[in-house]
Amino acid sequence: MGFREDYRRSRGLPVEQPKRNHLPRYEPHSGRHEAADVTPLPFEAPAPPRNWALHEGHSLDLIQTWPHELDLVVTDPPYAFGGSGTEHAVSATVATVLRETAARLRRGSWMVVLCASSHRSVSYMIEACRGLAEPVRYGFWCKPESRTKVRTPGWGWASVIAVAMRRGAKNRKDLPEPSQLDWVSAPVVTKGRRAQLPVSVADWAVAPFAVPGGTFLDPFAGSGMLPMAAARAGMVAHGFELNPPDGAA
Numbered sequence: 001m002g003f004r005e006d007y008r009r010s011r012g013l014p015v016e017q018p019k020r021n022h023l024p025r026y027e028p029h030s031g032r033h034e035a036a037d038v039t040p041l042p043f044e045a046p047a048p049p050r051n052w053a054l055h056e057g058h059s060l061d062l063i064q065t066w067p068h069e070l071d072l073v074v075t076d077p078p079y080a081f082g083g084s085g086t087e088h089a090v091s092a093t094v095a096t097v098l099r100e101t102a103a104r105l106r107r108g109s110w111m112v113v114l115c116a117s118s119h120r121s122v123s124y125m126i127e128a129c130r131g132l133a134e135p136v137r138y139g140f141w142c143k144p145e146s147r148t149k150v151r152t153p154g155w156g157w158a159s160v161i162a163v164a165m166r167r168g169a170k171n172r173k174d175l176p177e178p179s180q181l182d183w184v185s186a187p188v189v190t191k192g193r194r195a196q197l198p199v200s201v202a203d204w205a206v207a208p209f210a211v212p213g214g215t216f217l218d219p220f221a222g223s224g225m226l227p228m229a230a231a232r233a234g235m236v237a238h239g240f241e242l243n244p245p246d247g248a249a
């Protein structure tokens with residue numbers, strides 16, 4: 001009996017009944033749910049917003065009519081390095097597209113190009129952009145289980161070099177500095193006959209340079225892993241691809 005009840009009794013006032021526990025009695029559940037127990041889902045769950053697009057076509061054609069200035073380019077082209085015959089044709093396309101793409105970068109913006117880990121391939125990509133974007137920093141994607149196809153003494157492992165180039169002077173203070181590009185290790189991912197960048201590698205190559213709200217382009221986008229990484233980093237992302245995977249374009 002509490003102080004309040006004692007007081008009311010001493011004054012001849014009615015004593016309130018102690019409040020009962022209002023929680024319902026625990027009934028063990030039968031395990032069955034009636035339809036009314038279940039909160040109905042909306043008829044069709046809304047699709048997550050897709051702020052990236054894959055444009056189907058030849059990147060030489062598409063870049064000619066591309067209407068936007070670019071805030072970031074990250075691309076993983078066919079690994080070009082000159083050569084002859086069809087190899088030369090591919091290399092020439094890559095060089096021309098890289099150059100045309102670099103010309104559409106805003107001044108101070110970054111362009112990251114993945115290359116074969118050979119001096120020849122890296123030089124070829126850099127020379128393609130000479131005078132428009134200059135090399136600033138290298139990073140390495142190490143493929144832990146893969147062996148290189150190039151039979152060079154001393155070089156057993158396969159890796160990819162990412163060259164970070166910058167357009168013009170370092171005159172935009174609002175753009176990021178690439179402090180996180182040294183290396184990443186991730187096994188190769190293949191989908192059917194198509195090799196695609198692992199998500200961790202795509203994020204590694206894009207996130208340090210991302211300009212939220214800015215325009216991103218990968219002119220050799222494959223399955224779109226780099227545009228997707230740019231979209232995750234808050235950019236409006238586009239990719240060009242000759243043979244997009246089913247349903248991606």
Ligand SMILES: C[S@@+](CC[C@H](N)C(=O)[O-])C[C@H]1O[C@@H](n2cnc3c(N)ncnc32)[C@H](O)[C@@H]1O
Nearest residue numbers: 058059076078196197220221222223225241242
């Ligand atoms: C190394 S793969 C890119 C893989 C991509 N990063 C991914 O994660 O799926 C290069 C891509 O460039 C495409 N490609 C080659 N030449 C092209 C061209 N002229 N125009 C557009 N795409 C081209 C190829 O079809 C291939 O998918």
